Amino acid sequence: MKVLVLGGDGFCGWPTSLHLADAGHEVIVIDNLSRRAIDLELEVDSLTPIRPIGERIRVWKELTGQEIGFINLDLATEYDRFENLLHELRPEAIVHFGEQRSAPYSMRSNAAKRYTVDNNVRGTHNVLAAIVASGLDVALVHLGTMGVYGYGWSGSAPIPEGYLTVKVPTPDGDIEREILHPANPGSVYHLTKTLDQLLFTFYAANDQIRITDLHQGIVWGTQTPQTALDERLINRFDYDGDYGTVLNRFLMQAAIGHPLTVHGTGGQTRAFIHIRDTVRCIQIALENPPARGEKPMVFNQVTETYRVRDLAELISRLTGVEIANLPNPRREAAENDLNVSRDRFMALGLNPTYLSEGLLEEVRDVAQKYRERADTTKIIARSTWRAGMETSPDLMKND
Amino acid sequence: MKVLVLGGDGFCGWPTSLHLADAGHEVIVIDNLSRRAIDLELEVDSLTPIRPIGERIRVWKELTGQEIGFINLDLATEYDRFENLLHELRPEAIVHFGEQRSAPYSMRSNAAKRYTVDNNVRGTHNVLAAIVASGLDVALVHLGTMGVYGYGWSGSAPIPEGYLTVKVPTPDGDIEREILHPANPGSVYHLTKTLDQLLFTFYAANDQIRITDLHQGIVWGTQTPQTALDERLINRFDYDGDYGTVLNRFLMQAAIGHPLTVHGTGGQTRAFIHIRDTVRCIQIALENPPARGEKPMVFNQVTETYRVRDLAELISRLTGVEIANLPNPRREAAENDLNVSRDRFMALGLNPTYLSEGLLEEVRDVAQKYRERADTTKIIARSTWRAGMETSPDLMKND
Numbered sequence: 001m002k003v004l005v006l007g008g009d010g011f012c013g014w015p016t017s018l019h020l021a022d023a024g025h026e027v028i029v030i031d032n033l034s035r036r037a038i039d040l041e042l043e044v045d046s047l048t049p050i051r052p053i054g055e056r057i058r059v060w061k062e063l064t065g066q067e068i069g070f071i072n073l074d075l076a077t078e079y080d081r082f083e084n085l086l087h088e089l090r091p092e093a094i095v096h097f098g099e100q101r102s103a104p105y106s107m108r109s110n111a112a113k114r115y116t117v118d119n120n121v122r123g124t125h126n127v128l129a130a131i132v133a134s135g136l137d138v139a140l141v142h143l144g145t146m147g148v149y150g151y152g153w154s155g156s157a158p159i160p161e162g163y164l165t166v167k168v169p170t171p172d173g174d175i176e177r178e179i180l181h182p183a184n185p186g187s188v189y190h191l192t193k194t195l196d197q198l199l200f201t202f203y204a205a206n207d208q209i210r211i212t213d214l215h216q217g218i219v220w221g222t223q224t225p226q227t228a229l230d231e232r233l234i235n236r237f238d239y240d241g242d243y244g245t246v247l248n249r250f251l252m253q254a255a256i257g258h259p260l261t262v263h264g265t266g267g268q269t270r271a272f273i274h275i276r277d278t279v280r281c282i283q284i285a286l287e288n289p290p291a292r293g294e295k296p297m298v299f300n301q302v303t304e305t306y307r308v309r310d311l312a313e314l315i316s317r318l319t320g321v322e323i324a325n326l327p328n329p330r331r332e333a334a335e336n337d338l339n340v341s342r343d344r345f346m347a348l349g350l351n352p353t354y355l356s357e358g359l360l361e362e363v364r365d366v367a368q369k370y371r372e373r374a375d376t377t378k379i380i381a382r383s384t385w386r387a388g389m390e391t392s393p394d395l396m397k398n399d
Numbered sequence: 400m401k402v403l404v405l406g407g408d409g410f411c412g413w414p415t416s417l418h419l420a421d422a423g424h425e426v427i428v429i430d431n432l433s434r435r436a437i438d439l440e441l442e443v444d445s446l447t448p449i450r451p452i453g454e455r456i457r458v459w460k461e462l463t464g465q466e467i468g469f470i471n472l473d474l475a476t477e478y479d480r481f482e483n484l485l486h487e488l489r490p491e492a493i494v495h496f497g498e499q500r501s502a503p504y505s506m507r508s509n510a511a512k513r514y515t516v517d518n519n520v521r522g523t524h525n526v527l528a529a530i531v532a533s534g535l536d537v538a539l540v541h542l543g544t545m546g547v548y549g550y551g552w553s554g555s556a557p558i559p560e561g562y563l564t565v566k567v568p569t570p571d572g573d574i575e576r577e578i579l580h581p582a583n584p585g586s587v588y589h590l591t592k593t594l595d596q597l598l599f600t601f602y603a604a605n606d607q608i609r610i611t612d613l614h615q616g617i618v619w620g621t622q623t624p625q626t627a628l629d630e631r632l633i634n635r636f637d638y639d640g641d642y643g644t645v646l647n648r649f650l651m652q653a654a655i656g657h658p659l660t661v662h663g664t665g666g667q668t669r670a671f672i673h674i675r676d677t678v679r680c681i682q683i684a685l686e687n688p689p690a691r692g693e694k695p696m697v698f699n700q701v702t703e704t705y706r707v708r709d710l711a712e713l714i715s716r717l718t719g720v721e722i723a724n725l726p727n728p729r730r731e732a733a734e735n736d737l738n739v740s741r742d743r744f745m746a747l748g749l750n751p752t753y754l755s756e757g758l759l760e761e762v763r764d765v766a767q768k769y770r771e772r773a774d775t776t777k778i779i780a781r782s783t784w785r786a787g788m789e790t791s792p793d794l795m796k797n798d
């Protein structure tokens with residue numbers, strides 16, 4: 001089918017674009033290259049040598065003969081161009097990664113908070129408004145986050161896939177109601193994904209848009225079979241304090257002999273998924289949309305859970321690199337358990353890559369291979385959740 | 400105390416500004432005059448002859464000696480000016496009416512939907528971000544809406560004031576959780592108020608901002624003791640299909656002999672409050688803020704409930720004007736009951752104006768008095784919730 005991939009130049013968007021193209025879909029990437037611009041702002045770069053989007057697409061065409069389209073467009077500020085594209089291209093589906101996706105970046109400064117809210121909410125609402133205006137029956141697949149649920153909210157019950165049935169007391173006894181899982185966002189970034197959920201619920205009901213919201217865990221790994229075909233197709237690998245997610249950060253730290261940076265006790269339990277499974281999940285969601293008039297379909301896009309300190313110990317054992325416990329710049333519980341329902345993707349045939357299988361490949365083929373590109377002054381997380389919270393000084397001098 | 404009134408030139412904002420000034424507070428109105436600009440766009444005008452904000456403030460000064468400040472500023476697009484104002488003025492409280500507040504207008508067109516989301520979410524988030532940046536302990540009072548709750552969701556239980564205690568099933572038995580009442584917005588406008596709630600919850604927790612959210616019913620009536628002091632202080636009265644709320648619309652229709660326009664069966668039950676009580680509630684909320692670190696305090700700002708057809712019949716009996724049942728342009732339940740908790744304002748001393756007392760004054764002093772200013776081509780609601788929904792032709796020729 002014809003699919004627009006919004007944010008198709010990013011960490012999840014690029015491998016998804018290639019995976020969908022490889023699976024026979026007609027892919028058009030829409031991206032304003034904002035993620036690359038933020039790298040310039042933060043004076044940091046992907047550990048892996050990612051190529052410009054034009055070159056990426058040209059190489060893919062050389063290798064496979066497949067055309068991937070690209071349009072440089074800002075969803076938040078170029079509404080009319082986007083609506084015109086829908087009229088012109090008439091896509092059957094849209095995969096929406098086009099949001100600012102770092103929690104630390106979203107808390108970095110007043111301007112970053114406002115950018116994250118303005119960009120994410122306006123962009124997502126513009127997509128919905130344009131779908132309504134187009135009159136097309138477009139299936140929308142959106143990347144959400146596990147962070148909408150918060151941690152430890154539902155006691156010993158597993159976190160459900162989006163919806164929760166609760167009992168509401170009334171004078172006539174308890175009544176059962178299915179509700180969107182209450183929102184417990186831990187950052188302005190996560191907050192925007194909870195706002196998105198309300199936008200989706202409204203537009204699915206009022207305009208019968210078919211929407212799937214994927215509450216993804218922390219992605220690890222770098223390559224998919226498609227991005228690994230040629231070094232010029234390589235995927236982004238972030239290791240900096242704002243965009244580097246915990247496991248990839250540990251792998252890169254291990255590769256350069258930097259202490260593994262654990263915030264607080266490391267008692268936070270988080271959900272993980274390999275990038276190879278992310279792209280498969282997107283395809284499964286795309287090919288199994290809800291019917292018109294249904295409420296948004298929600299999947300938990302995670303495959304396993306780990307406690308951060310257990311992850312650090314695992315990598316430390318594998319590599320001999322020590323662990324450094326740093327002040328936690330986030331406002332969050334020091335320790336939490338996590339039990340996540342993830343039946344839907346399993347039922348639809350996902351066969352996950354687990355940490356136990358993929359870690360060594362990642363260390364060898366990515367972190368070790370590109371270690372010379374690391375800027376060690378960018379490793380420590382410096383964005384704090386409130387003014388005055390403590391962070392750590394650099395732990396290592398740059399070579 | 401020193402209070403900024405955002406949207407202080409509007410229907411609720413203007414009488415609130417005068418009421419707070421009269422009560423001894425130092426009031427500074429911040430408004431971009433967008434409500435007046437929308438009147439120009441819709442080619443309609445307040446039934447009452449409202450004066451420019453500069454004249455309003457000058458007359459108030461002449462009559463009372465009190466200075467009210469005024470700053471023309473757009474909260475959504477002039478963030479830096481707003482933050483600078485907080486540094487300069489150092490207000491102790493902010494009353495925030497600065498949002499697009501019509502449900503039909505918010506559904507009128509693609510552009511109006513996007514304006515409502517962009518303006519309301521950005522503006523409200525900018526206010527929160529600026530309070531954090533200012534470092535001031537500012538109490539924020541925001542005008543929400545009863546429409547965040549939806550109608551008929553909680554069975555025979557009264558709609559609580561913001562929060563609901565539910566039972567969540569777990570393997571270890573039910574656990575109790577207090578949640579924000581699930582959001583069931585009926586329009587893009589109402590949707591933005593449900594987004595605001597999540598913004599408030601996050602900023603109250605992360606930055607300990609003291610926030611009160613007032614879920615107001617449909618306001619009726621026009622004048623407060625202060626706006627009635629001089630005709631040049633008169634408050635706005637909207638009767639058009641977008642901004643005219645149901646009861647005021649009936650009163651004006653009765654005054655000019657236009658059939659009372661009931662959408663659908665009129666079985667919708669809604670909550671009402673007189674504008675005189677709105678301004679008192681704002682003062683009560685302002686003077687009773689939550690403590691730092693508390694979750695947002697929510698009041699239901701309503702005093703009585705009526706079924707729309709009962710209201711129409713009441714006015715029809717009083718005035719002899721007939722009732723016209725028109726197609727309903729909204730997606731909503733044809734009939735609903737409504738039972739609203741409203742204990743907090745009552746406990747804090749609100750002594751309401753009920754419909755039974757205020758109606759005749761309103762017909763005589765406002766609707767009758769200014770009937771010649773009505774444009775009967777603007778009475779019928781033309782904004783529909785989905786393309787293709789039916790509306791009524793005009794029921795009366797303009798004189």
